[in-house]
Amino acid sequence: MPRLKRRSHTFIFFWLIVLSINWFVACQSEECVSIYNNYLLVGFIKADTLENGKIELSPLDTVFYSVTAEGNDSVFYDQSDVTSFLQLPVNPAGEFTSFKFEMIDSIGYDSLSMQNIYYRNPTPHTISVSYHRGERIIVDDCGIEISYTKLTLVDSTFQNTILMSDKLSRLNELTNQFNIEVLF
Amino acid sequence: MACGQVGRYAPSALRIGADPGTLGYMLFSEKRGFFEMEADVDIDKFFLVANYGLSSYKLIDDTYTYNNDGTYYRIGADINLMNKDPNLNVAFFGIRYAAARFDDDLNYNTQTLIHPDTGWPSTWEASSNDNVRARWFELVTGIKIRVVKQLYLGFTMRYKLFKSVSPAEELRPYYIPGFGKNVVSGTSAFGFNYYVSYRLPFRKKIIYTEGDKVIEDKKGKK
Numbered sequence: 001m002p003r004l005k006r007r008s009h010t011f012i013f014f015w016l017i018v019l020s021i022n023w024f025v026a027c028q029s030e031e032c033v034s035i036y037n038n039y040l041l042v043g044f045i046k047a048d049t050l051e052n053g054k055i056e057l058s059p060l061d062t063v064f065y066s067v068t069a070e071g072n073d074s075v076f077y078d079q080s081d082v083t084s085f086l087q088l089p090v091n092p093a094g095e096f097t098s099f100k101f102e103m104i105d106s107i108g109y110d111s112l113s114m115q116n117i118y119y120r121n122p123t124p125h126t127i128s129v130s131y132h133r134g135e136r137i138i139v140d141d142c143g144i145e146i147s148y149t150k151l152t153l154v155d156s157t158f159q160n161t162i163l164m165s166d167k168l169s170r171l172n173e174l175t176n177q178f179n180i181e182v183l184f
Numbered sequence: 185m186a187c188g189q190v191g192r193y194a195p196s197a198l199r200i201g202a203d204p205g206t207l208g209y210m211l212f213s214e215k216r217g218f219f220e221m222e223a224d225v226d227i228d229k230f231f232l233v234a235n236y237g238l239s240s241y242k243l244i245d246d247t248y249t250y251n252n253d254g255t256y257y258r259i260g261a262d263i264n265l266m267n268k269d270p271n272l273n274v275a276f277f278g279i280r281y282a283a284a285r286f287d288d289d290l291n292y293n294t295q296t297l298i299h300p301d302t303g304w305p306s307t308w309e310a311s312s313n314d315n316v317r318a319r320w321f322e323l324v325t326g327i328k329i330r331v332v333k334q335l336y337l338g339f340t341m342r343y344k345l346f347k348s349v350s351p352a353e354e355l356r357p358y359y360i361p362g363f364g365k366n367v368v369s370g371t372s373a374f375g376f377n378y379y380v381s382y383r384l385p386f387r388k389k390i391i392y393t394e395g396d397k398v399i400e401d402k403k404g405k406k
Contacts, residue, residue, distance in 0.1 A: 034298045072304055089303030092294040135290055135311050136356035139367070143247050143297040144290070 032142035035169050038092050040099075040129060040151075043085040043178035047160075059084035060184055065102040065120045079104065079118045085178060090131060090168065092146055096154070098128040127180065128155040131168070151179060158182045196389040197226040199328075199336065201381025216241050218361070222379055226389065229267035233278065234259050239286070239361030247293045254286020256362030258322065268391060272383070273329050274338070280322040282344070284361045287314050311355040318360045320347040322375075334383040342375035 046060040061084050067077040069091065076088055090097040105121035132150035137143065148168035153161060160183035165172055172179065203220040210217060220237035234257065241252040262278030289312035294302055323345070328338030344363055348371075360366050364373045 032298065037299065038302050038304075069304075074303060076303065091304055092299070092302045093304065093307045093309055132354075134354055134356065135292060136368075137243070137248070137250060137290070137358040138298070140243055140245070143245060144292045144299075146292075146294070146296065146299060 032138060034138065034145040034147075035171055036145060036147040036167075037170050038090050038146065038148055038168060039087040039173075040090050040097075040168060040180065041085055041087060041165075041172050041178045042099075042127065042180045042182060043164075045084075045181050045183050047183045057183075063104060065104045065118055066100075067102070068100050070098040070100065079116075087173070090129065090148060092133070095133055096128065096130045098126055098155075101125040101127070125157045126155065127153070127158070127161065127182075129180075130154050153180060156180075156182075160184075192390070192392065193228050194387075195225045195227050196387055197383050197385040199224050199226065199231075199381045199383045201336070201379040203377045204380050205378050215243060220377065222377075222381065224262070226383075228392070229264045231262040231264065231274075231276065231278070232260075233262055233280070235280075235282075235362075237362055239284075241359040241361075243358075247296050249291045250288065250358055252286055252288040252357070252359045252361070254284055254288075254316075254361040256282060256284035256360075258282040258362070260322070260324070262324070270391060271330055272389065273327070274336075275327045277323070277325040280324055280342075281319070282322055282362055283317065283319040284363060285315060285317050286357070286359075286361050288312065288316065288355065288357050288359070290355050313352050313355050313357060316350055316352060316357055318347065318349040318357075318363060318366075320344050320360075320363055320371075328379070328381065330383075334385070336379070336381045336383060338379050338381070340377045340379065342377070343372065344375055345372040347371040347373070 044060045044062045045057050048056045048058070050056055061082050063079060063082050064077055065079060066075045067086060067088065068075055069088070071091065077083070077086055088099050102124045103121040105119045108117040108119065110117050130152045131148045134147040134149065136145050138145050149166065151163065151166040151168065153163040162181045162183065163179070164181050165177050165179045168179065200221070200223045202222070206219050218237055218239045220235060222233065222235045224231040224233040236255070236257045238255055239253070243250040258280040260278055260280035262276035265275045266273050289310065291308060291310050293306050293308055294304065295306040323343045324340050326338055326340035328336045331337050347360070347363060347366070349357060349360065349366060357366050364375065
């Protein structure tokens with residue numbers, strides 16, 4: 001085969017390879033989804049010591065007078081919510097959030113309105129967390145993903161509070177992985 | 185080698201050019217602007233090639249604005265598959281090492297499209313990177329056709345791979361000058377450049393054929 005012809009074949013072959021790679025690369029598209037959210041999962045766990053000395057952990061249904069965050073007027077949970085875990089939104093505009101858990105001191109009954117009256121304990125509990133915020137544009141039309149990682153438990157007035165996962169993620173909810181566990 | 189003759193691998197010409205796509209982006213694109221120059225040195229059937237570019241990239245959306253400004257360069261070598269062509273046309277493939285340096289900044293609303301309910305009032309936040317560095321390699325192929333005298337038109341296709349970006353603390357850069365979008369799903373990208381270039385010969389190019397017969401320059405004289 002003449003050398004020129006062989007070279008043109010090599011050149012065409014090389015281009016076919018490059019175009020194939022181009023097609024492959026062009027077909028890789030970024031999904032408009034994010035595993036991150038800004039919800040801190042706080043689980044309430046009852047720890048019972050069994051006769052054999054082992055500790056049994058079980059979810060503990062809990063009611064609060066209110067659960068709020070410093071700098072936010074919203075009440076995330078109130079007396080009507082009975083749950084063993086809370087989804088608490090951390091501040092997306094900062095790297096520190098302090099949550100206030102107001103406890104129910106006592107419950108009365110108003111016979112006129114036929115409703116329970118909840119009395120607040122004057123001493124609330126707090127849990128404060130810090131975290132690292134990261135941003136990225138997923139794709140042009142999809143916008144920004146904000147990730148919350150390196151979660152640190154800064155302060156807790158509950159007696160036993162454990163940091164279990166340092167990443168705020170939708171996957172935590174699916175896998176029942178709490179970020180923070182409060183043991184009673 | 186006789187006195188006065190030059191060696192086969194002595195550079196015979198310098199070709200300098202620019203990507204006219206700059207004008208197209210300037211006129212029709214609000215997102216992207218760039219200016220890219222290319223120079224190559226003709227050494228027998230090889231070329232030593234260098235590119236230098238300036239880049240700006242801007243995205244404006246309801247929930248964010250992103251700005252990216254920087255420079256990039258590429259260096260590498262091409263092999264000419266048409267090195268026997270007396271008209272000095274070029275069909276090449278080659279490799280490049282490329283690097284970029286850039287600044288970028290992002291202003292965004294905390295209630296984004298994929299985080300519409302944060303449980304907090306929406307606010308605008310800012311994040312930025314200074315002096316980010318990136319590097320990658322390229323496999324390239326293309327042609328340079330001599331259209332009139334020493335003026336060439338051509339294009340280069342690039343497969344960019346092995347991208348590496350210096351770690352950013354907070355904001356992941358979305359765009360890398362000279363490379364393209366810095367998406368999570370891949371470390372490779374595809375690129376394309378047109379070039380208009382002008383060849384500045386240092387001397388007559390000797391074209392070596394089989395059997396050591398030589399053709400000098402473009403006229404095909406033996």
